[in-house]
Amino acid sequence: MKIIVCVKQVPDTAATMEVENGNISWGDAPLIINPWDEFAVEAALNLAADQGGEVTALCLGKEEETEAIKHALAMGADAAVLVSDPALKGSDTVAASKVLAAAITKIGEVDLVLFGQQSVDTDTGLLPVQVARLLKWPSLTLVSKFKEVTPAEGSLQVIRSMEEGNQVIKSRLPAVVSVTKDYGEPRYPSFMGIRKASKAEYPVWTLTDLGIDPPSSSISWPEVNKPVEKEIVTEIIDGDTPEEKAKTLVEKLIAEKVL
Amino acid sequence: MDFGLSEEHHMVQRMVRDFAVKEVAPTIQEQDRLGEMDPQVLPRMAELGILGITIPLKYGGQGMDYISLGLACEELEAVDTSLRVVISVHNGLTCLTLLQWGTEEQKNKFLVPLAQGEKIGCGAFTEPGAGSDLSHLQTTGKIDGSCYILNGEKMWISLATAADYAVVTVRTNPKASKAYQGLSTFLVDLHSPGISRGDLHGKLGVRAGSTGWIAFQDVRVPAENMIGKEGEGFKVTMSAFDSGRYTVAAGATGLIGAALDASKTYADQRKAFGEKISDLQLIKAKIARMSLDYQAARLLYLKAGWMKNKGLRNTRETSAAKWYATEASFQAASEAVQIHGAYGYSDEYPVERYLRNAKGAMIYEGSNEIQSLIQADYALERRQDKKLRKESPPYDHESWT
Numbered sequence: 001m002k003i004i005v006c007v008k009q010v011p012d013t014a015a016t017m018e019v020e021n022g023n024i025s026w027g028d029a030p031l032i033i034n035p036w037d038e039f040a041v042e043a044a045l046n047l048a049a050d051q052g053g054e055v056t057a058l059c060l061g062k063e064e065e066t067e068a069i070k071h072a073l074a075m076g077a078d079a080a081v082l083v084s085d086p087a088l089k090g091s092d093t094v095a096a097s098k099v100l101a102a103a104i105t106k107i108g109e110v111d112l113v114l115f116g117q118q119s120v121d122t123d124t125g126l127l128p129v130q131v132a133r134l135l136k137w138p139s140l141t142l143v144s145k146f147k148e149v150t151p152a153e154g155s156l157q158v159i160r161s162m163e164e165g166n167q168v169i170k171s172r173l174p175a176v177v178s179v180t181k182d183y184g185e186p187r188y189p190s191f192m193g194i195r196k197a198s199k200a201e202y203p204v205w206t207l208t209d210l211g212i213d214p215p216s217s218s219i220s221w222p223e224v225n226k227p228v229e230k231e232i233v234t235e236i237i238d239g240d241t242p243e244e245k246a247k248t249l250v251e252k253l254i255a256e257k258v259l
Numbered sequence: 260m261d262f263g264l265s266e267e268h269h270m271v272q273r274m275v276r277d278f279a280v281k282e283v284a285p286t287i288q289e290q291d292r293l294g295e296m297d298p299q300v301l302p303r304m305a306e307l308g309i310l311g312i313t314i315p316l317k318y319g320g321q322g323m324d325y326i327s328l329g330l331a332c333e334e335l336e337a338v339d340t341s342l343r344v345v346i347s348v349h350n351g352l353t354c355l356t357l358l359q360w361g362t363e364e365q366k367n368k369f370l371v372p373l374a375q376g377e378k379i380g381c382g383a384f385t386e387p388g389a390g391s392d393l394s395h396l397q398t399t400g401k402i403d404g405s406c407y408i409l410n411g412e413k414m415w416i417s418l419a420t421a422a423d424y425a426v427v428t429v430r431t432n433p434k435a436s437k438a439y440q441g442l443s444t445f446l447v448d449l450h451s452p453g454i455s456r457g458d459l460h461g462k463l464g465v466r467a468g469s470t471g472w473i474a475f476q477d478v479r480v481p482a483e484n485m486i487g488k489e490g491e492g493f494k495v496t497m498s499a500f501d502s503g504r505y506t507v508a509a510g511a512t513g514l515i516g517a518a519l520d521a522s523k524t525y526a527d528q529r530k531a532f533g534e535k536i537s538d539l540q541l542i543k544a545k546i547a548r549m550s551l552d553y554q555a556a557r558l559l560y561l562k563a564g565w566m567k568n569k570g571l572r573n574t575r576e577t578s579a580a581k582w583y584a585t586e587a588s589f590q591a592a593s594e595a596v597q598i599h600g601a602y603g604y605s606d607e608y609p610v611e612r613y614l615r616n617a618k619g620a621m622i623y624e625g626s627n628e629i630q631s632l633i634q635a636d637y638a639l640e641r642r643q644d645k646k647l648r649k650e651s652p653p654y655d656h657e658s659w660t
Contacts, residue, residue, distance in 0.1 A: 032273075066266075074270055188274050191308045191321035195660060198267040 001053030001151045004104055005044040005077065005114045006131075007037040007068040009061050010121040019226045033068040036116025038075070038186035040179040043146065044114050045076045045187070051149060054078040056107060060088065060099055063204055073197035074189030080202040081107065087207055087214035093122075095215035097130035102210040104135060111151050115178045117142055125178070132176035140169055144182035149173075268326055271312075275331045278307060279338035287339045290467035291612055294460060296341060297467065301421060304345060305376020312346075314354050315659040318366050319374035322660035325567035329509035329560050336510035337517040340616035341468030343510035347624065348417045349373070351503035353380025353426050357446065359502075359651045360487045360495050369424060369446050381422035382503065383413035383447075383473050384496055390415075391629050393428075394439035394493060398475060400429040405482050407431065407445065409453075409475040415623065419456050419471030425449055426499060427475075428492045435490065442492030446484045453478035464615030487649070494647060501577050501651065503624045505563055508580035511588040511620050512556040518588070518595035518613050519549040525599050525608070536598070545594040552587035559583055570653025572644045575637045581620075582630035589617040 011017070015029030033041075044055045057072035057080040069080045083103050088095070104110055113135075118125035125141075132139030144161035151173060160167040161182050189197070207214055237252070239245035253259045264272075282303060290297050304310050313328040314320025328350065335342035357370045372378040389396040398411025409429055416425070428444045435441030449456065458471040487495040523546060526537035536542045559580035566573040592613035596603035603610045621627045636642035 030269075070266065070270065074274075188277055188307060189270060191271070191274075191312065191323055194267055194270040194274065195322070198265065198270065 001048060001051040001111045001149075002107075002109055003044045003048055003053060003055045003112045003114065004058050004107060004110050005037070005040050005055060005072065006058050006100060006127070007041065007072050008034045008059065008116075008119050008121075009065050009068040010034045010119055013120055017226075019224055022221070022224050024224060031065055031067050033071040034116055034119045034121075036118055036120065036179075036181070037068065038071075038116070039181050039183045040114040040116045041072045041075050041077065042186035043143075043177075043179045043183050044112075047112070047146060047149060048078075051151060053111070053151075056081060058100065058103055058107070059083070060091075060096055060103075069202065070197045070200070071189065073200050074193040075187055076190070076193055080200065082202060082204045083206075083210070084204050085207045085214070090217065090220070091215070092217040092219045093124055093126040093130055094219075095217045097127055097134055098212065098215040099207070099210065100127065100131050101134035102212045103205060104131070106205070106210055111173050112149075112156070113137075113174070113176045115176070117178045117180045128176050128178035135174075135176065138171040138175040140171055140175055141178045142180050143177050144180050264326070264330075267323075268330055271323060271327045272330045272334055274307075275309065275334040276337070278303070278309070279335050279342060283342060284338050287467060288606060288609070288612070290341075291339070292466075292606065294462075294466045296421070296469045300342065301345065301376075301379060304342075308376075309346070310349055310376035310379075311354065311374030313350065313654075314358060314370065314374040317658075318358065319371035320354070320659075321374075322656075324564075324654040324656075324659075325505070326561065326564040329505065329564045332506045332509035333513035333516070333557075333560075336513035337520075339467055339612070340465045340510065340514065340619070343506065343513070344417045344465060344468045347503050347506040347510070348381045349379055349422075351506040352382025352499045353424065355502035355651070356382075356426050356444075356486065356495065356499040359498055360444075360491075360649050361446075364483070365446065365486065373424065378423040379418060379421055380424045380426065381416055381418040382499055383416045383419070383425040383427045384499075385413060385415045385623075387412060387414045391626050393496065394437075394442070396428065396430060396442070398427070398429040399433070400431040400443060400445065400480070402431070402482070403479070406479040407443075407482060407485070409445070409447070409478040409480055411475055413473045413475075415459070416471055416473055417623075418469050419473050420458050421469050422449055425473060426486065426495075427473075428496045431489055431492070439493040440490050442496070443489045444486045444492040444495040445480050446486055447475075447478065447480050448484075449473065451478050451480070462619075464612070464617070464619050466615075491648070497574070498647065498651065500625055501574050504577045504581040505560065505567065505573075507620050507624050508556070508560040508563065508577065508584045511581070511584035511617070512553065512560055514588040514613055514617055515549060515553045515556055515584070515591040518591040518610060519546070519553055521608065521610050521613075522546055522549065522595045522598045525602075529600075542598060545598060549591045549594060552591060556580070556584035556587055567651060568654040570650060572650070574644055575633070578625070578630045578633045581624065582627050582634065585617070585620040586627060589614070589621060592617045 009031045011026040012029045015026040048055045055077045057077040059069045060083045063084045115128040129139045143158045145159040147157040149156045154173045157170045237245050308321040311320035312323050316322040332343045373380045400407040427447045431443040432441035453476045456473040529536045563573045563576040563580045595610040
């Protein structure tokens, strides 16, 4: 079974984000693999272990930013491909999906493409669907469990987890799946994996290698602002008993029109 | 000269940090209050390979270098000292001592299961009446056929009740002309008949860690378990400290970092006199000192780690790193409590735990008074490192992986 897991680099979730003149910066905080993608890598590795086959991490980004790919390799991915081209700077999801679809096609004979459910930086959650559409493959989003995967029959059954409940979905392969955190905790990279990843070499493909023109983006970000900081007043509710404190709290919440 | 860490080092750092932050940090305050070690800690550290991080693959380890060991200690102690203590006694005092002094048979028999985390090791040197004055320890080992019979008591032993094996130094020749020449070191199976052990409670700090005593009553230890030769016990023990102190130094650096991070966050939020307290000069001075100490402590331990990688004798550098980092970590934790004010004095914030934990490392693995004497003797040229019969092996990527 040939599985591709798409990974993205994002600023560390602990980084302090600053916005100045519409530019977003995060100081010298390191880049990390998008935390949602770790669940997708975990799922890919488990599927490959169960079914046999190999996992390739696919990343779109700058050549020098290798953290996401290296992390996936250290977790146990067998191979990686980085797509990097100066023409891709500022790409929106429409443009990025065209590039990823072209790379998946170039890798060839893929059974399954996995994504994290969204990225923590742009938070759109659109790529899995857009890539699936371009490949003309089924798109299964918000998957928390792989019930049955039978590459020989070209089918899979998954559970989609949504706030309203769960759906069991049957689909043909190849397919594009986005994985939620309900899938289960991703493994840490092993020391052996870290050694392997730090020495790993992988191809870096440009748009020319993919045989496509620079895709145009449909959207841009003319203005980016930080949320307005609110002055927060903290008040400790006093009282002799929990009941008394709760009563005072409710009264205050009603007075503030929260309830 | 290259001060940069490799990509591999960064990944090790991140992996160990993720483990400590995700799996230990959420419950550490509770474990510290209970005064108990989380039973999941050792199995998880074993599973992740942390218990064999700097041991060659062929002896069951992970084949990472000494810098990786230091970085792991730094990340572990940034969450809690009890985690780093595990590394100090299991990896430092036990595994690395076997790697340096053990015979091939001893390495295959004992080091492999230790490095794989199937067995836990500790170092038993201190006694109720002998700590810094190690050469006058009282526990005896008397030869009897193919065994030595051990009698005596060891105290303040980390992981005493959790360990399967202990590296134990005893007096085998009471008639030796110099006390330290009469010592020998053994790898003792702690499940042997005649061994009793227990935990010590009421410690100031490292309450989520295990510290105890081990008593030996006519314990028969096979002669082939002797680490080094008879009479080499003092040298073997000092080598063990060269490894253990390195982990203490790196860990204490992590504690400075943790105190600094907590102080920065709090000082940026807390307001007094109409401004953030991080804008007040006296608070800035404390933060600046912590930041400076963090950098200095880190440089000292990384230099020692670099020397270990090269196979260079590093007793002086490791001792200096341990002395500096542990003094600075106590100071940093104390200032962190001060910055937090009354909140810092309660366990609502972690800084009081940092302060209690920091004190221990100024006492164990050679008190800081001993470290200062070592440094003075090097500076006054009254101390020279003589070549050991077995030196600490350098890190060799090819043969270790």
